[in-house]
Amino acid sequence: MSAHLYxxxxxxxxxxxxxxxDHHRIPHRYHEHVxxxxxxxxxxxxxxxxxxxxxxxxxxxxxxxxxxxxLIARHADAVGEGSHLSTDHPEFGDFxxxxxxxxxxxxxxxxxxxxxxxxALRESARAAAPEALTPMLRPVAAMAARFIARKYSADLAxxxxxxxxxxxxLRELRERKGSRRHFVxxxxxxFDLWAATLIQGVSPVSHRYIRLxxxxxxxxxxPGLAAEFADLVxxxxxxxxxxxxxxxxxxxxxxxxxxxxxxxxxx
Numbered sequence: 101m102s103a104h105l106y107x108x109x110x111x112x113x114x115x116x117x118x119x120x121x122d123h124h125r126i127p128h129r130y131h132e133h134v135x136x137x138x139x140x141x142x143x144x145x146x147x148x149x150x151x152x153x154x155x156x157x158x159x160x161x162x163x164x165x166x167x168x169x170x171l172i173a174r175h176a177d178a179v180g181e182g183s184h185l186s187t188d189h190p191e192f193g194d195f196x197x198x199x200x201x202x203x204x205x206x207x208x209x210x211x212x213x214x215x216x217x218x219x220a221l222r223e224s225a226r227a228a229a230p231e232a233l234t235p236m237l238r239p240v241a242a243m244a245a246r247f248i249a250r251k252y253s254a255d256l257a258x259x260x261x262x263x264x265x266x267x268x269x270l271r272e273l274r275e276r277k278g279s280r281r282h283f284v285x286x287x288x289x290x291f292d293l294w295a296a297t298l299i300q301g302v303s304p305v306s307h308r309y310i311r312l313x314x315x316x317x318x319x320x321x322x323p324g325l326a327a328e329f330a331d332l333v334x335x336x337x338x339x340x341x342x343x344x345x346x347x348x349x350x351x352x353x354x355x356x357x358x359x360x361x362x363x364x365x366x367x
Contacts, residue, residue: 102161102162103126103127103128103129103159103160103161103162104128104129104130104131104159104160104161105117105118105121105128105129105130105131105157105158105159105160105172106131106133106142106145106156106157106158106159106160107130107131107132107133107156107157107158108132108133108135108156109132109310109311110300110310110311110312110316110320111156111157112203112206112297112298112300112301113156113157113169113203113297114156114157114169115297115300115309115310116169116173116293116294116297117157117159117169117172117173118130118157119293119297119344120169120172120173120176120177120185120290120293121159121172121176121180122344123176123180123182123183123185123288123293123343124176124177124179124180124181124182124185125180125181125182126176126179126180126181128159128161133156139154142154142155142156142158145158145160145165146158146165146167148165150165151165151167153167154167155167155168157169157172159172159175170187170196173185173187173290173293174187174188177290183287183288184289185288185289185290185293186284186285186289186290186291187290189284189289189290189291191284192290192291195283195291195294196290196294198269198272199269199294199295199298201265201269202265202266202268202269202270202298202301203298203301205261205262205263205265205266205301206262206266206298206300206301206302207301208262209259209262209263209266209301209322210301210319210320212259213318213319213320214316214319217315217318217319219314219315220315220316220318220319222315223313223314223315223316224316263322263324263325266301266302266322266325267325267328269298270298270302270325270328270329270332273295273298273332274329274331274332277295277332277335281335281338281339283295288339288342288343292339292343293343295332295336296335296336296339296340299329299332299333299336300320301320301322302321302322302325302326302329302333303321303322303325303326303333303336304317304320304321305336305337305340306337306340309340309344
């Protein structure tokens with residue numbers, strides 16, 4: 101097996117790349133990226149692949165290296181088995197861009213919530229070391245969260261503006277989907293996958309799919325938006341139950357992560 105996917109198991113961007121690869125039964129070995137500590141190795145891999153920017157998810161298969169979840173999904177559509185995800189649909193580029201707008205706001209909201217919650221920082225630190233060393237690593241967890249904010253230009257102080265941006269996109273999704281199960285046609289597509297993973301930043305999906313510790317899960321939860329868009333949360337849960345089950349599971353390289361999430365046992 102020569103294909104490798106590097107990512108953060110709790111990240112919606114990594115999740116949609118993994119889902120696309122799994123949907124198309126593309127065998128790969130998954131590696132959990134370690135924020136801060138793993139940056140030099142990630143940059144080395146990116147440089148070797150001829151990429152200017154080091155970011156996860158990063159998919160490497162021989163001489164093919166892709167560092168963007170949308171491009172990974174398009175690659176999976178091109179070479180994989182099973183039904184096409186319609187990543188080449190003429191409207192999908194604009195649809196994906198709107199999801200991206202909301203996800204940027206969600207990332208800022210989660211990071212701010214982690215930094216404001218000592219228990220969430222403790223849980224993030226505990227993912228990387230034995231319990232006895234957790235107090236010493238809590239500042240490292242905070243440093244990692246701020247690093248993520250800087251790397252992706254997240255405005256941690258714009259809480260209400262971030263929520264308003266997420267709300268606007270969710271309203272668009274509700275209107276576009278209507279009472280149908282799928283956004284496009286009668287089958288599962290990247291439209292459904294992108295919308296479903298966005299909702300991770302409003303109400304986390306079951307631990308069966310993405311494991312979060314209790315305080316970190318609170319940081320990922322926005323109760324007001326979750327209640328306002330309970331119909332979309334329920335739809336997301338149904339989409340996961342039907343389409344995230346029975347997919348090809350990648351071989352996992354286990355590692356801890358320090359940052360705005362916790363994934364000591366990634367799927």
